[in-house]
Amino acid sequence: MKTFQHFLTTFLIAFSATLFAQTTTVTITTDTVPIQSKKRNERITSDLSLYVGLNNFGGSLPTGYDFRPIGSRFVALSWQKRIPLSVNGPTKLRLVTGPEVAWNNFMFEPSRNILVDQNSQLHIEQADADLRKSKLVTAQFNLPVMVNVAFRSGLTLSLGAYAGIRLDSYTKVKPEGGSAVRTHGTYNLNPIRWGLTTELGFRGSSKLFIRYEPNTPFRAGQGPDASVWAVGLKL
Template sequence: MNTFKHLLATALIATSTASFAQTDSTSVSAPTIKSTSYRSYERVRSDLRIYVGLNGLGGTLPAGYEFRPIGSRFIALGWQMRIPVAVGGATKLRLVTGPEVAWNNFMFEGRNMLVKQNNQLTIEQSDVDLHRSKLVTTQLNLPMMLNLSFKSGFSIAAGAYAGLRLDSYTKVKPVGGSSVRTHNSFNLNPVRWGWTAELGYRGHAKLFGRYEPNSPFKAGEGPDASVWTVGLKF
């Protein structure tokens, strides 16, 4: 009888131990590590851009406002930022902006010289042949453009710009003589604005054009003219 009790107790202990081990092994599981996906965003990019082109005045101009087509040049240095707006697909939209310093050179033909007298601008004829006679304006501009670029690399941008006049002067150089530079406002508006557009392929020089519908001169104190510019952006 004692032997039977001993065997029964041993069997109960073994069964309890097996049941506890099974319960413990099923209740403890390896921790689950959840993977979190993070969306990647395109960062703002910036670089130096150079504009080189030709410019001139449009509209009905008084006599003497004829310009040399090659001598009338436009140059600008701009620090541009490309801000992502919608860049999730193959076609990307970015905002392009940043300060620039721009120079308009209006080179007069022949012996024509721009002179300011009694707060009025007039064209006078030099007594000698001139190697150079021009009006130069310097502006601090802020362009704002929307740029649309495609998978092929082709991009097009359009927008507007506004600028403050930093300086303006005339430069007259007689043939065989020394240059004479005269700094003056020349009745120019302190603020100018216009439209701008660019097109080309990523990584290459782009064509650009600008147009100012309003005259750069103050009303009644200079010719009523528009300003156009075409050239290449590097």
């Protein structure tokens, strides 16, 4: 499984780099019509997108892994290329891909819970005083690949998957009336993660997105066996 994940990530990153290095104009021509022929040009376009939403773990979690629904946030900054596949007719088909940096923030619910890594095992400990904030943050470089369908009504639907590598992870603990302390570490997180993604909305407006990672982000036996989900808006 790890070999497949490494292969998938390497392939997707190489594929995206190749696409972004090109400045080709794609020309799509309709069937010849008597007396008159029609020709349509469709260029590869790019845009910068911001994803903002909520995230959390799913599945059966050990005691202490309770997170604040609103405090646990997902943010991603993405640069995407839209590559035309079929643009004749009322329904348009495009390939959407491009690099992104994504942050998962998991905010602990109880006011004294702290995540600690001891001897390659994760533990939930209780702080000596009430905490204003206690969370686990992961930063990841992702490469999504989606197929986008745009209908005549303006409704668009994208379906695809993504894979990525961990850039950083840390815990942030802020006691009441004190200064925040960040502790960087791997926290037994897998270096490579992958998931499924879908986006729904109207052309030229914000879109609803849903992401789901069926596999646990932690190494086997060294952390909770949990999935990860995120939902929010693409701006």
